[in-house]
Amino acid sequence: MLLVLSQTLTILSLLIFPALVVGNGVQTRFTNERHESELARTYHKVQSSTSHESSSQRDLSALETNFYTTLRHIRFPNHRIRVKKTVFCDPTVNVYTGYLDVDAGAKHLFFYFFESRDNPDRDDVMMWINGGPGCSSSMGLLMELGPCSIDMNSTSSNGTLWNPYSWNQAANIFFLDQPVGVGFSYADYGESIQTTEEAAKNVHAFITIFFETFTQFSGRPLHLSGESYGGRYLPVFASEIYDQNTIARREGRPELNLQSVIIGNGNTGISTLYPGRYEIECGTAALEKPVQSISNCVRMKTALPRCQKRMQQNCLDQFDLINCRAAIDFCDSEISAGMWASGRNVYDISKMCVGDDLCYDEITLIKEYLDMPKTREVLGVETANNFTACSPEVGVDFGTHMDKYNTPTQFHVAGLLDRGVRILIYAGTYDWQCNWISNKMWVDALEWSGSDEYSRAQWRDWTVRGRVAGEVKATPLLSFATVRGAGHMVPHDKPEESLAMIRKWLKRQNL
Ligand SMILES: *[C@@H]1O[C@H](CO)[C@@H](O)[C@H](O)[C@H]1NC(C)=O
Ligand SMILES: *[C@@H]1O[C@H](CO)[C@@H](O)[C@H](O)[C@H]1NC(C)=O
Ligand SMILES: *[C@@H]1O[C@H](CO)[C@@H](O)[C@H](O)[C@H]1NC(C)=O
Numbered sequence: 001m002l003l004v005l006s007q008t009l010t011i012l013s014l015l016i017f018p019a020l021v022v023g024n025g026v027q028t029r030f031t032n033e034r035h036e037s038e039l040a041r042t043y044h045k046v047q048s049s050t051s052h053e054s055s056s057q058r059d060l061s062a063l064e065t066n067f068y069t070t071l072r073h074i075r076f077p078n079h080r081i082r083v084k085k086t087v088f089c090d091p092t093v094n095v096y097t098g099y100l101d102v103d104a105g106a107k108h109l110f111f112y113f114f115e116s117r118d119n120p121d122r123d124d125v126m127m128w129i130n131g132g133p134g135c136s137s138s139m140g141l142l143m144e145l146g147p148c149s150i151d152m153n154s155t156s157s158n159g160t161l162w163n164p165y166s167w168n169q170a171a172n173i174f175f176l177d178q179p180v181g182v183g184f185s186y187a188d189y190g191e192s193i194q195t196t197e198e199a200a201k202n203v204h205a206f207i208t209i210f211f212e213t214f215t216q217f218s219g220r221p222l223h224l225s226g227e228s229y230g231g232r233y234l235p236v237f238a239s240e241i242y243d244q245n246t247i248a249r250r251e252g253r254p255e256l257n258l259q260s261v262i263i264g265n266g267n268t269g270i271s272t273l274y275p276g277r278y279e280i281e282c283g284t285a286a287l288e289k290p291v292q293s294i295s296n297c298v299r300m301k302t303a304l305p306r307c308q309k310r311m312q313q314n315c316l317d318q319f320d321l322i323n324c325r326a327a328i329d330f331c332d333s334e335i336s337a338g339m340w341a342s343g344r345n346v347y348d349i350s351k352m353c354v355g356d357d358l359c360y361d362e363i364t365l366i367k368e369y370l371d372m373p374k375t376r377e378v379l380g381v382e383t384a385n386n387f388t389a390c391s392p393e394v395g396v397d398f399g400t401h402m403d404k405y406n407t408p409t410q411f412h413v414a415g416l417l418d419r420g421v422r423i424l425i426y427a428g429t430y431d432w433q434c435n436w437i438s439n440k441m442w443v444d445a446l447e448w449s450g451s452d453e454y455s456r457a458q459w460r461d462w463t464v465r466g467r468v469a470g471e472v473k474a475t476p477l478l479s480f481a482t483v484r485g486a487g488h489m490v491p492h493d494k495p496e497e498s499l500a501m502i503r504k505w506l507k508r509q510n511l
Helices: 002-016 018-022 036-042 138-143 196-213 230-250 270-282 294-317 321-341 361-371 373-379 392-400 410-418 436-445 451-456 495-506
Strands: 069-072 080-085 095-102 107-114 125-129 148-150 160-162 172-176 222-228 258-266 348-352 422-428 460-464 467-474 478-483
Touching (some): 080 196, 095 196, 125 138, 125 230, 138 148, 148 361, 172 196, 196 230, 222 230, 230 258, 230 410, 258 436, 258 495, 270 321, 270 436, 294 321, 361 373, 410 422, 422 436, 422 495, 436 478, 467 495, 478 495
Parallel strands (some): 125 172, 125 222, 222 258, 258 422, 422 478
Antiparallel strands (some): 080 095, 095 107, 107 172, 148 160, 460 467, 467 478
């Protein structure tokens, strides 16, 4: 059995890395793991070697579904990627799942990768991450923009329904459970990531090894997308990639072709969060009439200047852990408590909260589905831990550092724009949590080389099949789009509109 596996690996290595066959003198950056026993432990099903010989493909579609192939990269000696082909969610494309093992194999980041339904050989590559901090990207996959959606009405035999509005209609897309401790990602010894900046190092390593592994995608335009806490994650991740590219260029190594960052209902410029929330529940920025009581709104309005001033002094002008926390506690109790008490869905104020704290029935079903032994076997999930949509430990770890407040992430956005990385900020108008008003406020105030041009640009409607989908203000590098009548999870609420938006963004067309 060990011999069979060993032969299998050799054949696979030839299929995946034609350079090895050609022997053109280029040093191969990967070496296949020869630890057969480790592979055998990971995945028990033994292959018959004939199935490989019949394959003539020279890329990763030659991978097997029943065990992982392990790949390494000399630049990341402490990392390796384990990947397999997976029959999951979208039967119309090649699908892969696997882990990036980081830090000498002690931490394992889980990913799902779906090739584009349109033209996988030419389409751009996109990463999607959910927020939290601590939320699994499988939520985005299974209830927002992924190739399939969790089956809410038990009409399908496999637990999911094919999503015609998936963003893989237009791009090759991977979903990453990060940081370690989120979703199916796990650490052998329970270590955790404490800050976004720390998480960025793993994400950069992941994406670098990803492109070296999926060689047919090397050099392809890359877009980082996500929502919510992604508004903090993505600008930092993109900045790490940009800065590492500069080093790579100097050292004559391949760069990542980072093109754009796409943030949905993000929390990027936190100084505007509370005034935005006030406008959503006490003004008419979301619905035609305010949803909050007059007495609560008066209390909020009265507290707002003090909240803003304290945040400015203790979180923004100079970050002080203890005083910033006190400021946020004050703001939360005076300005946010009323909304939480209202029973409304804080991610979509047009609805009441259902299910658990996250307010969506889908989440319970996603958890059940991802806890099924069959699903886990198909995906190749190793951890025995029950699935958690949003892992509170990650939130707590991040919380001890006040990761959300301690770095002004809008400065990363300005830095990226000044270096030519395109940024799309979009926001569903019914969200309270990371609302469109607060996003508009920080984007309007952003200082960067194109800020004059941006402030002169006009707001206009954008439409999908003749219907108004929202409003947009755009310059070649920076676009801000609202999605009318959508909550926090825009692709969940407005699937067709969100796909239309993404298609145009990727093609550099005006919305
Ligand atoms: C599921 O059923 C509900 C109520 O019967 C319906 O409103 C909803 O559209 C259905 N969802 C799907 C995806 O078919
Ligand atoms: C699951 O079932 C649905 C409907 O029955 C089908 O459209 C979809 O393609 C199936 N998914 C997979 C991965 O086979
Ligand atoms: C997972 O959940 C099941 C049932 O809810 C429980 O019996 C089991 O102990 C849990 N497993 C772990 C590893 O927490």
